[in-house]
Amino acid sequence: MESRKQQRERSDIRFPIHFIDLEAQQSRLQPGLSEAIDRVLKHGAYIMGPEIDELEKGLSAFCGAKHAISCANGTDALALVLMALQVGAGDAIFVPSFTFAATAEVVAWVGASVVFVDVQPDSFNICPADLKKAVEYALEQGLRPKGIITVDLFGLPADYDSIEAVASSYDLWIMDDAAQSFGGRYKGRDIGTIGLATATSFFPAKPLGCYGDGGAVFTDDPDLADVIKSLRVHGKGEEKYDNIRIGMNGRLDTLQAAILLQKLSIFEDELRARQIVAERYHAGLKGHVQTALLPGPGDRSAWAQFTVVLDHKQNRDRVMKNLKDRGVPTAVYYPRPLHKQTAYSCYKREDGALRVSENLAQNVLSLPMHPYLEAETQDFIIDAFIKSLVQ
Numbered sequence: 324m325e326s327r328k329q330q331r332e333r334s335d336i337r338f339p340i341h342f343i344d345l346e347a348q349q350s351r352l353q354p355g356l357s358e359a360i361d362r363v364l365k366h367g368a369y370i371m372g373p374e375i376d377e378l379e380k381g382l383s384a385f386c387g388a389k390h391a392i393s394c395a396n397g398t399d400a401l402a403l404v405l406m407a408l409q410v411g412a413g414d415a416i417f418v419p420s421f422t423f424a425a426t427a428e429v430v431a432w433v434g435a436s437v438v439f440v441d442v443q444p445d446s447f448n449i450c451p452a453d454l455k456k457a458v459e460y461a462l463e464q465g466l467r468p469k470g471i472i473t474v475d476l477f478g479l480p481a482d483y484d485s486i487e488a489v490a491s492s493y494d495l496w497i498m499d500d501a502a503q504s505f506g507g508r509y510k511g512r513d514i515g516t517i518g519l520a521t522a523t524s525f526f527p528a529k530p531l532g533c534y535g536d537g538g539a540v541f542t543d544d545p546d547l548a549d550v551i552k553s554l555r556v557h558g559k560g561e562e563k564y565d566n567i568r569i570g571m572n573g574r575l576d577t578l579q580a581a582i583l584l585q586k587l588s589i590f591e592d593e594l595r596a597r598q599i600v601a602e603r604y605h606a607g608l609k610g611h612v613q614t615a616l617l618p619g620p621g622d623r624s625a626w627a628q629f630t631v632v633l634d635h636k637q638n639r640d641r642v643m644k645n646l647k648d649r650g651v652p653t654a655v656y657y658p659r660p661l662h663k664q665t666a667y668s669c670y671k672r673e674d675g676a677l678r679v680s681e682n683l684a685q686n687v688l689s690l691p692m693h694p695y696l697e698a699e700t701q702d703f704i705i706d707a708f709i710k711s712l713v714q
């Protein structure tokens with residue numbers, strides 16, 4: 324019998340299979356990418372050079388937000404908004420528990436209280452019914468409910484109609500943590516235009532990533548935009564050595580802006596390619612495992628990840644190992660809900676309130692997802708997945 328190694332060697336598929344293929348994107352963008360970097364090296368304006376303004380205009384035009392403010396990373400983008408809104412001690416900020424740590428971290432930074440909210444088992448996004456319970460819980464604890472940080476996990480926009488209904492009944496603002504969903508759309512509304520502000524990340528592995536750290540804030544509110552621009556440069560006033568508020572060094576590098584401008588030019592096309600990959604996974608895995616939801620009418624996912632849900636942890640871990648043996652890389656986002664993390668265990672909810680987040684952390688698995696995943700390679704992955712299930 325042929326060994327797996329031999330089977331791999333005679334297939335048309337290029338091994339290793341990449342979880343995310345930044346090399347394919349880079350070859351596509353050359354030589355423009357190197358030329359863009361060279362232009363920055365020539366003009367030498369490494370901080371707040373002309374590419375920053377050009378990128379901010381490009382991002383704003385892409386998503387339709389009135390103001391785009393680039394910054395150093397996605398975590399700073401979230402923090403800048405909380406700082407601008409003067410969130411602080413005694414304020415309750417509602418955050419899904421099934422997300423990356425940064426979503427809750429920034430709330431703790433400004434001294435406010437994180438109130439974790441459970442997610443929905445099919446969309447993996449914040450659950451509007453539990454959000455309402457969490458607000459009631461915060462009120463009982465004597466906290467002041469202020470705002471909700473939604474996360475469009477894995478690229479799929481959250482259920483904004485229902486979230487907005489809860490937000491308006493308690494007079495809460497919404498900030499969208501769109502680190503994974505820039506390029507997405509909710510019922511015809513582009514990500515970047517929902518809520519009071521949106522924060523995104525340009526970490527290399529995000530749907531729109533640079534070659535280092537980067538991020539941006541979007542808002543339609545001109546006053547909020549002005550305060551954020553000041554905060555990102557040490558709370559500057561009229562000029563640099565006029566400090567009118569406590570800020571931070573939160574600027575994006577000019578080099579990263581130059582790289583992002585090149586990547587933004589093919590982003591729309593890449594989003595379409597990701598959707599095709601997602602549909603192929605959906606068709607191939609349907610009936611075998613619970614897969615990520617396909618976006619509904621008027622919606623678009625940025626497909627940062629394609630995630631499936633197994634029936635229990637042992638099965639998830641076994642399938643993951645079997646796939647690895649077959650040359651298919653996978654990842655678990657996220658192995659632990661935030662309320663179970665040491666650093667965040669001080670933020671309590673009622674017993675059993677965050678069950679779905681706990682279950683998902685045990686059972687999810689993300690498969691290779693990027694715009695350059697070829698049909699043959701994907702068929703191999705699907706086939707390997709189905710074999711790994713019964714193996």
Ligand SMILES: *Cc1c(COP(=O)(O)O)cnc(C)c1O
Pocket residue numbers: 396397398399422423425426474500502503523524525526536537538
């Ligand atoms: C990546 C990510 C962040 C943080 O972005 P950085 O640029 O790495 O600081 C925040 N929230 C979510 C949901 C993310 O996936």
